[in-house]
Amino acid sequence: MRNKTGLLMSIAGATLIAGCGSDSGSSPVTTSGTPYPPGYSSSAAPPAVQRDAVPEDLVTGLDAPWSIVFADDTALISERDSGDILEVTGNSTRVVGAVADVAPAGEGGLLGLAVQGRELYVYFTSADGDNRVVRYVLTGSAGSLGLGAPKEVIASIPGGRTHNGGRIAFGPDDKLYITTGDAQDRPSAQNLNSLSGKILRLNPDGSVPADNPFTNNPVWSSGHRNVQGLAWAADGTMFSSEYGQDTWDELNVITRGGNYGWPEVEGMNGDVSGDNIFIDPVQQWSPDDASPSGMTIAGETIYIANLKGERLRAVPVSDPAIGDDLYAGEFGRLRDVAVAPDGSLWFLTNNTDGRGDPTDGDDRIKRVELTRP
Numbered sequence: 001m002r003n004k005t006g007l008l009m010s011i012a013g014a015t016l017i018a019g020c021g022s023d024s025g026s027s028p029v030t031t032s033g034t035p036y037p038p039g040y041s042s043s044a045a046p047p048a049v050q051r052d053a054v055p056e057d058l059v060t061g062l063d064a065p066w067s068i069v070f071a072d073d074t075a076l077i078s079e080r081d082s083g084d085i086l087e088v089t090g091n092s093t094r095v096v097g098a099v100a101d102v103a104p105a106g107e108g109g110l111l112g113l114a115v116q117g118r119e120l121y122v123y124f125t126s127a128d129g130d131n132r133v134v135r136y137v138l139t140g141s142a143g144s145l146g147l148g149a150p151k152e153v154i155a156s157i158p159g160g161r162t163h164n165g166g167r168i169a170f171g172p173d174d175k176l177y178i179t180t181g182d183a184q185d186r187p188s189a190q191n192l193n194s195l196s197g198k199i200l201r202l203n204p205d206g207s208v209p210a211d212n213p214f215t216n217n218p219v220w221s222s223g224h225r226n227v228q229g230l231a232w233a234a235d236g237t238m239f240s241s242e243y244g245q246d247t248w249d250e251l252n253v254i255t256r257g258g259n260y261g262w263p264e265v266e267g268m269n270g271d272v273s274g275d276n277i278f279i280d281p282v283q284q285w286s287p288d289d290a291s292p293s294g295m296t297i298a299g300e301t302i303y304i305a306n307l308k309g310e311r312l313r314a315v316p317v318s319d320p321a322i323g324d325d326l327y328a329g330e331f332g333r334l335r336d337v338a339v340a341p342d343g344s345l346w347f348l349t350n351n352t353d354g355r356g357d358p359t360d361g362d363d364r365i366k367r368v369e370l371t372r373p
Helices: 186-190
Strands: 056-059 065-071 074-079 084-089 092-098 110-116 119-125 131-139 151-157 168-170 176-179 199-202 219-221 227-232 238-242 249-254 283-285 292-298 301-306 311-316 324-326 334-339 345-349 365-368
Touching (some): 065 334, 074 110, 084 110, 110 176, 151 199, 168 227, 176 227, 227 301, 292 345, 311 334
Parallel strands (some): 292 334
Antiparallel strands (some): 056 365, 074 084, 084 092, 110 119, 119 131, 131 151, 168 176, 227 238, 238 249, 292 301, 301 311, 334 345, 345 365
C-alpha cells in the first residue's frame, strides 16, 4: 500500500470551505449542519451534553429512519425502506409524502435529506440501480406539509447493495455536498471520472460550481470508501465520518481536491516519508467501536452517531484526535444526530434496519438538552 501524508497543518490552517465558494461573501444558510444552535453565542462557553443528562424518547415506532433535518422548526425524517418523508408533530409523526422510484435493497433506499429555504433535497437509490438527488418544494405549513413535484439535481451515482454513501448537506458557502460510496467498486474511488467513492459539490440547481477543484467536475474530494456524515465548524472547517473496511473507521478534515486514500490505504499510515499524496484522518477507530454515521457540530463539539459501536461520540473541534463516548450500548445502533432549533440534541436509533436488535418502541428519536459547563 502507498503512504498517506499526515495532516501536517493545524486545523485552523486547513483549507476552509468558507473561503473556497464563489459566493464567499454570502451568509450561511440555516440547515441541520449549522454550527451553533439558535440562541447560543460562539463567544460564550460552548454548549455540551452533560454526562448525567438522560435522553428522553421524543418519538417511537419509526421504520429504519436514516436522516433528520429541520425545516424552520419542523423536524423531517427519512425512512430508508418505506420511502416516506415524515414530519414530527409533538410526539408523533405524519407522512409528508413518499419519494417515487425508491428501491430499498441492502443499504440502499431513501437516505439523506437536506433543507435550503422551502426546498427539501433527497438522496435515494432508484429502481434503475443508481443513486440520485432530487429536490421538492415544501408546500403547506407545519403539521400539514406536503411535497411539490420532484426536480432532478443529479443522477447516475453508482449504487449497490452496500456502500451507497447518501449523506447530503449544505455548507456555509451555500453549496450542496453529497457523499457517495464506492458501491463495491473499490478502484472507482481513485477515478476522478467516476462519481463513486467521492464527496461531490454542486450548486443548488445541480450545476457544477466554477470554483470546484476539477474543471466541469462535481468531485470535491476523492479516495473515500463510504462517507456517512458531514458537518462544518464555525470557522468553515469541514469534517466527515467514514466507514472503513475491517481495520479503521475515520474522522477526516475535508480539503478542496483532497485524496483520502481508499482503497490504497485505510486509516492512518503514519509514514510521511513516501509519496505524500493521501491525507490521513484526524482520528480513527476500530469498526467494532464505531461504524460512524451522521454527525453535527454544537458549539465546539462534534457529535457522531455510531452504528456498530452503539454510542454517541463527542469530539472537540479544537483537538479532533481525542473524544468521549456517550450512552455506549444503551440505545443500540445510532444513525443520525442533529441540533434542534431549541438548542437540544436529537439523535435517531437504527435498530430496525435488519442489523440491529430492536426492542419495543424502536426505532426512536432521542432528545437530550445541551447545557453550558
